[in-house]
Amino acid sequence: MKSEQEQTREEALVLDLPGLALDCILECLPPSGLFSMACVCSSLRERCSGDFLWERHVKQKWGGLIGRTAHREWEMHVSSRKGLSDLSPASWGRPGSVLHNGERKSYVPSDTMMSWYVALETGKFWFPAQVYNRENGHAGFMLSCYDAQLCYDSKTDTFQARYPPLGRSEAATESGIPWDRVRAPPVNTPPHDLHVSDCLQDLRPGDNIEIQWKLNQEFPYGWWYGVIGHQESCDQNSSFCRCPESDAVVLEFNQFPQGSEWWGMTLDRRNHREAGNNTYGFYGGIRKLQNEKEISTWKQHWPSEVFW
Structure with missing residues (x-):
């Protein structure tokens, strides 16, 4: 275990780097590495939580699945909280640098791209998407795509879905859904509304x-x-x-x-x-x-x- 003095000296060496060089290093880090750096100290937390670093990661992993409706719901979620997000999931490296109730935690503003990414990655935010379903029915092979609320499970790299109720039945759930069965809603039409055909x-x-x-x-x-x-x-x-x-x-x-x-x-x-x-x-x-x-x-x- 490194002593607190040794850790402080390493932090100082990193912060002594020129700003451009430090940004180049941070841009090469994967999300988990960037998160770990953000947990080192308040100065690195501010630098590592910059949207310009996280926009690329959000786009690479979630760009094909997160539509405008999902992002709008996230904005509403953030505005209702109006505070800081706790970014200390166990799967994201060592704990952060802010002592809270006896534990070290890391916090960043909720409206940052970093907070958005981590909320998706850790399954803390359910978002609207669509799921391809395939089954054999009495009339033949059935393939459809239905609206659902999705939650990501990083341990299995799959999704859990909550489907809207079918008639008077309760809402159905499904787990273990792979990436190739999910997509962003191509239109903003709610599932109970008739889509206006413009073609x-x-x-x-x-x-x-x-x-x-x-x-x-x-x-x-x-x-x-x-x-x-x-x-x-x-x-x-x-x-x-x-x-x-x-x-x-x-x-x-x-x-x-x-x-x-x-x-x-x-x-x-x-x-x-x-x-x-x-x-x-x-x-x-x-x-x-x-x-x-x-x-x-x-x-x-x-x-x-x-x-x-």
């Missing part, structure tokens, strides 16, 4: 889409993946295809066998709101997928027997 006039055969779907009116919407198909009267020859000019838009869901009541539906591009019934569910708003990563993510969850 209906642009839909063409072959386009990839997501559409809201729910089993009945008491359930929240989830999202299904599908493609835009041709009408029965079309010979599917691109030179003579008039499907884009028609008010009827054909949706195909290849997770179900062709001919199934679930395999496809037709909607009116001029006046689409919500369509369906209590037997086969209700279809809501549509969003056109422009990003190849979104499309490939849907497909990687489908079984190998589903052909495209």
Whole structure:
């Protein structure tokens, strides 16, 4: 064990470095190392908690999962606390430099990027996201994406989810969810609200889409993946295809066998709101997928027997 005098001398040597050199060193540290440095003394805590150091770490690990809604909820969470965050989780190196109730702890302002990162990393903050779910139903293979509140477990590198109640049932929970099953909500539409479709006039055969779907009116919407198909009267020859000019838009869901009541539906591009019934569910708003990563993510969850 180092004596307090030896530790003080090491701290002084670090702080004697030129500011630019010290910043270069800090920029090379991983989050856990940066956190440990912040626990050394008040001077390093102030320097190591700078947003310019933590923005990169937040973006690298959480940028693909944390959407605007999650960040807005974090801001509301911070404003309600208006104080300092305790940044002394056991998994983040040695304790900090501020003595509190007999224990050494480290504190930084709650509205910093460092506090945001650590709250996510330690699972202290539940945030809104979406989870891909795959199951075999009575009508065939089911793949959907549902809204949930997520909490990260750094020990297993997985997530715990709390789903909104389905009708009169209690909220469901799930643990051990890997990263490839979660995503940031692509739109800000709450799960019980109809998404306003702004792409209906642009839909063409072959386009990839997501559409809201729910089993009945008491359930929240989830999202299904599908493609835009041709009408029965079309010979599917691109030179003579008039499907884009028609008010009827054909949706195909290849997770179900062709001919199934679930395999496809037709909607009116001029006046689409919500369509369906209590037997086969209700279809809501549509969003056109422009990003190849979104499309490939849907497909990687489908079984190998589903052909495209």
